Amino acid sequence: MSLSQSILSGDIRAAARLMRNIDDNIPSSRSDLQELFPHTGKAFLIGITGPPGAGKSTLVDQVTAAYRKRGKRVGVVAIDPTSPFTGGAILGDRIRMNRHANDEGVFIRSLATRGHMGGLSRSTADVANVMDAMGMDVVIIETVGVGQDEVDIVRLAHTTLVVMVPGMGDDIQAIKAGILEIGDLFVVNKADRDGADRTARELSMMLEMNRYAEGDWRPPVLMTEAQRNVGIEELVETMESHHHWLVNSGEIHRLHEEKNRALFQTLLKERLFAEVNGRISDDGRLAEILDGMLTRKQDPYSSVERILAERLNA
């Protein structure tokens, strides 16, 4: 029985194995993902992002528990920064999720930010698809909101939650428009801290400056204290409302088209490169080009155009 067949028959270990294969970029994972693909598209994908220290992991933990109470199976893809400067702390947080360790309705997978052939957002999409095919009703993708990679990851989700904390008060004017564009919901976590109201108010004001058409989703700003499980039910309700809006407005089709296009194009880019790079490595063309660059006699720009002319069909 193939890994994908085992996964479809409910084998959790097989799912974990395929995810490792995806990580290690093992070619057989492609055919497994291929077989799983027709069984995907059912899960509700939630993206959660925000600055380090905003309490995202705790929030994810509580949201997971809330969905479990509703009888939903929950998958979590946690992107763990392996950056030299932020490493460590997040790993500690992850341990908290252990309260779900013996719950078969929860499946947690951490992905390191380093070393993904084809990119992190591609690996994340693949892992989310495996969880979807496993029958997870909700798949939460958690990522630290820094850098283009993370923004791309958030775009995999149906509903994106941006987590803020009080005390960013004075800086909030400096916050770029980008944050307003990616969030479907905003949460001011650690709402017991000084300045929480002010942060929420300023965020609301900035959001109100956007122009909304009739029937558009207007991103709400919520307050939570994830540590004490305050505001979580309302948060889950609001995420569900957004999901319903997506479905009822038909917006979900546009979203799926966009996600499909991104997945296909990422695969295309990766496979084209692997194939052509492999061939020019084998036949010595690459070595020749690199020699030419070293002596500065051949520039890489025209070399690439020559390779294109040689390798692509007219």
Add this chain to the structure above:
Amino acid sequence: MSLSQSILSGDIRAAARLMRNIDDNIPSSRSDLQELFPHTGKAFLIGITGPPGAGKSTLVDQVTAAYRKRGKRVGVVAIDPTSPFTGGAILGDRIRMNRHANDEGVFIRSLATRGHMGGLSRSTADVANVMDAMGMDVVIIETVGVGQDEVDIVRLAHTTLVVMVPGMGDDIQAIKAGILEIGDLFVVNKADRDGADRTARELSMMLEMNRYAEGDWRPPVLMTEAQRNVGIEELVETMESHHHWLVNSGEIHRLHEEKNRALFQTLLKERLFAEVNGRISDDGRLAEILDGMLTRKQDPYSSVERILAERLNA
């Protein structure tokens, strides 16, 4: 006269224009870069990275001044995070560099982290090449040390400087091995702060656990107070020592080979994708594939393989 010819004849505005063209991914920038390529390879490339708040911008400013005193022309490529969460602050720092604004021997270019077709590290490499061709003796690439993108950027440099600050003391055990691998030099900045000695000592201890062969470069740990211009001369001396070591040991050839390979492969990946994606968009194949994905009748993995079979020469 082409932009590249103007640049080679010393026209600063032409250089700025080409950098904007690179940013906007204007096709003509390719032929300009192509013409400049034979004139590159002379500059000493320094990468400076570290966590937000480590004082990197001030350090870059002081290092720039120190190189100017030595009569060197200095280019600075500053990667400005446009992340919603870190935006703003860095822009303020950049203003400090204004003291070099009327100095023709200094050329500063900020790159936003968002929106680079072909990737940020590709754009950074292109801009660094323009500065190299302009005759800048030293090109400093400054980036916030978070994420894979930033690590890739640092790999463009000959000498990589990692900036730390005191007070990371307790966390230092948690710092991943990655940081030890990327730094050729470590600086504990804000050395007047409590715990600076301890941070430097712990860093040294961790570095000593690496195994070095005879003749290997052993990354030193320096202390600076960039704000008060303390330790900058020694820092510049040490960077110069590293550069000499690269040249004398022959290591610089391996480094250039690696950089060339990375540049060529990034270009190859980008151009292959643009070409094939353009063709299947034009002839309707892409639309067909996306339709198949939407109904889950066609999976993207086998679709990509079919496109490869159709478009690549045997």
